[in-house]
Amino acid sequence: MRWLLFIIIVGVADYYAFQALRAVTKSNWWYLLYWMFTLAIIGNFVYQFYGFNRSNGFSQSNSLAVGFLIAMIVPKLVLIAVMFTEDIFRVPQGVYSYFMQDSGSDNGVKHLPSRRKFISQLALGIAAVPFASILYGMYKGKYNFKVLKYTLHFEDLPDAFNGYRLTQISDIHSGSFDNVKKVEYAIDLINKQESDVILFTGDMVNNKATELEPYVSIFKKLKATDGMFSVLGNHDYGDYVRWDSDDEKKQNLERLKELQKEIGFDLLLNDNRFLEKKGERIAIIGVENWGKGGFKKAGDLKQAAFGVDKNDFKVLLSHDPSHWDAEVINDEYHYHLTLSGHTHGMQFGIEIPGVFKWSPVKWRYKHWAGIYEQLGQYINVNRGFGYLAFPGRVGIWPEITVIELKKGVKNA
Structure with a gap:
């Protein structure tokens, strides 16, 4: 049950972070790469720790699973923080537009403003810093x-x-x-x-x-x-x-x-x-x-x-x-x-x-x-x-x- 709850929470948070990528590119190949990377990291983590045997102790493969999970989660937390900050302003604008819009206007008009591409690009750029730092720390930093x-x-x-x-x-x-x-x-x-x-x-x-x-x-x-x-x-x-x-x-x-x-x-x-x-x-x-x-x-x-x-x-x-x-x-x-x-x-x-x-x-x-x-x-x-x-x-x-x-x- 706890593994299912873990996957649901990570999945919901991940989809929210994914909105930054959607605002920057419409390429399905990038979308596929994003989700393949995400599923591979989560799948490996679950595989390594499902039924973890304490008699064997914490192995190097367990350690790598933790490292790659952190390398994935931390940058996405940055994305979520930036996206959420934008939504603090974007959602109220959409609510205001919905209630103040003329009744004769086109019903097809979207009341929630689109995500700004610049904000999403900024979020991805900021998230790249901890991602690169964590990978460096795993590859070279541990022996620096x-x-x-x-x-x-x-x-x-x-x-x-x-x-x-x-x-x-x-x-x-x-x-x-x-x-x-x-x-x-x-x-x-x-x-x-x-x-x-x-x-x-x-x-x-x-x-x-x-x-x-x-x-x-x-x-x-x-x-x-x-x-x-x-x-x-x-x-x-x-x-x-x-x-x-x-x-x-x-x-x-x-x-x-x-x-x-x-x-x-x-x-x-x-x-x-x-x-x-x-x-x-x-x-x-x-x-x-x-x-x-x-x-x-x-x-x-x-x-x-x-x-x-x-x-x-x-x-x-x-x-x-x-x-x-x-x-x-x-x-x-x-x-x-x-x-x-x-x-x-x-x-x-x-x-x-x-x-x-x-x-x-x-x-x-x-x-x-x-x-x-x-x-x-x-x-x-x-x-x-x-x-x-x-x-x-x-x-x-x-x-x-x-x-x-x-x-x-x-x-x-």
Whole structure:
């Protein structure tokens, strides 16, 4: 029943959007092409998700079906908006004409004014922008890796770590990848940053450890002088697929832990490590996933910081940035820098680096991309390395973050 309702709603909306094309051309070939394209996209979406099997998880073909549906719907929503705006003026004109027309006039006269060709052409031109952007995002944007560099100043940073460089990556979602060469390029790009340490903040896979196996040899090429550390994200626990048994689910998580170790990551499960230089140290603290809004709350901040002195300089790895607001920022321990991911920046938005950034995800997460500061503490929310569900990125590109720690006060 829900599929029938979905098709009816989409069909009615689609016919309304179709009026823009009818006002521009009278060619039946264009009409046929329009409806063939529409039916193919909707048919593929229904085919991919009718009787969806949660045991298999979200596949690449499912992802493509979602992507093409979005590529079709968003431009048509633009068409509908423009057509509806025209009708706000057109329909009242028709009503007025109907009631004010002389009784002796020709009954064949149409009271509703014809759609203006210029408005329809304008609507189609505007709709072409998101259509092209979404297709670009699916073809190239998802691998348009950007290195974002920040310098953060701390008065209590140990002298030995002045100029220390951290590279953060997050949300790899290896099960979504469809281009090995692009992933290899990104790994080379990370290594070129020559950071002292690499920190991964969760969601290595979409659901299953097997998704990572084809890429282990690639990720093993990652190198950092002082090692690599990681935490789990909400997708790493396998909570979003149906398992035959609890044991199978546990084995999947254990396999993922083994693969991370094989790559070279020291996985922190509510635990910590110290990095030492010249008799001084900083703490790397990693919590398991903790998130608001129904997400897993396996993170234990107190346990993770056990053995860390209150006065130690602390870098916290926590996948979900909502944890920062809920527990971290007001904790008696001063967490100098928290590294998170999770939001992906919704993989869609408008951003001019250093000037402007916007994404609908801001209505869900207060801290959704980039550096934020509060109470003398910082959080960086990484936009993500990979992608999920929608097989692309539009305006919010995959990110490799490089943070340099500096001793002292900014601009001092």
